[in-house]
Amino acid sequence: MSLLSLPNELIILIAGGLTTTRDVNTLIRTNRRLWSLLTSRLNALALEKKDGVTALHWAVVNHHGPLVHLLLRLGVTVDVREDVESGAPIHWGAKHGHEKMVHILLSNGADIAACNDFNETPLHWAAAFGNLQMVRLLLEEGKMKDGYVDMRDNHGGTALDWAARYGYVDVCKCLLEWGADVNVKDAFGGTAGRSAEASGYEEVARLLRAREDCEEAGL
Numbered sequence: 001m002s003l004l005s006l007p008n009e010l011i012i013l014i015a016g017g018l019t020t021t022r023d024v025n026t027l028i029r030t031n032r033r034l035w036s037l038l039t040s041r042l043n044a045l046a047l048e049k050k051d052g053v054t055a056l057h058w059a060v061v062n063h064h065g066p067l068v069h070l071l072l073r074l075g076v077t078v079d080v081r082e083d084v085e086s087g088a089p090i091h092w093g094a095k096h097g098h099e100k101m102v103h104i105l106l107s108n109g110a111d112i113a114a115c116n117d118f119n120e121t122p123l124h125w126a127a128a129f130g131n132l133q134m135v136r137l138l139l140e141e142g143k144m145k146d147g148y149v150d151m152r153d154n155h156g157g158t159a160l161d162w163a164a165r166y167g168y169v170d171v172c173k174c175l176l177e178w179g180a181d182v183n184v185k186d187a188f189g190g191t192a193g194r195s196a197e198a199s200g201y202e203e204v205a206r207l208l209r210a211r212e213d214c215e216e217a218g219l
Contacts, residue, residue, distance in 0.1 A: 046070055053082050060089045060101045068104050078110045087116035087125070094122035094138065097131040102138075112142045119153045127159040127175065130168040135159070139178045149180045156186035164192040164208060167201035172208065182211045 046067060050058035056076050059067040072078060079088040086092070090110045093101040102122075106112060113121055123142070126134040142148040150158050160180040163171040172192070176182065185191055190198075193208035 047074060047076070053086070054080050054089075056080055056089045057082055057086065057092055060093045060098060060105070061096055063096075063098050063101060065100060065104060068101060072104075072108050078105055078108050079114050081116070087120065087122070088114045090114055090122045091116065091120070091125050094126040094131065094134050095129050097126070097129070097134050099134060099137055102134065106141055112138060113145055113148060113151065119151075121151050121153075121159075123148070123151065123159045124153060124157070124162050127163040127168065127171050128166060130163070130166065130171055132168075132170050132174060135163075135171050135174055139174070143178075149175060149178050150184060152184070152186075155188070156184070158184050158192070160184070161186060161190075161192040161195050164196040164201065164204050165199050167196070167199060167204055169201075169204050169207060172204055176207075176211060182208055182215065 047055055049055065053061075054076075056068065056071050056078075057080075058064075059071060079090070081088060088110065090102055090105045090112070091114065093099075093105060102110075115121055123135065123138045126138055139149060150160075152158055157165075158180065160172060160175045160182065161184070163175060182192060191208070191212075193205055193212060196202075196204035196208060
């Protein structure tokens with residue numbers, strides 16, 4: 001007896017035993033009737049958590065554009081949060097440098113200045129992981145938000161502070177070009193330059209000291 005000779009109810013029951021979107025997708029591509037019957041099963045699997053995170057977070061990290069589009073069409077909130085630390089999907093796209101994913105999220109209404117419970121923005125995460133092209137993308141997209149480049153986390157750190165702390169000189173240069181304030185002090189009284197010095201990144205420290213000297217001289 002062929003699968004297609006079975007009643008719809010039994011086909012749906014069989015498909016319920018398929019646990020991955022790949023398996024269901026392979027099955028429904030074989031016949032239009034199966035597509036009609038089992039699309040809801042495919043959508044249900046798409047919405048399930050993957051590797052312990054929301055489906056949208058997973059899709060962004062894994063650079064899975066079609067799944068991102070599907071989840072948004074199914075009504076998943078573009079800025080869905082997993083927990084207090086994880087941030088929104090746009091944070092994860094920024095962290096991993098997935099520019100295409102971030103473009104998709106922004107075009108669907110993602111908040112470029114979204115914060116997790118530590119007040120960390122996607123720009124903080126992009127800077128912390130040295131993703132220069134992502135930093136540029138976020139600065140360009142966020143240029144209409146007043147003070148975006150100098151948004152501060154719960155400890156008063158800016159994206160410049162994060163980039164300096166981890167020694168990303170090109171990211172620091174980019175942020176300075178976009179007007180980052182080199183003199184911002186964090187909750188402990190430190191500046192980005194001091195963060196670079198404390199972490200042993202002398203090239204970054206020299207860059208920031210030079211900017212501090214220029215500003216002090218009014219240049």
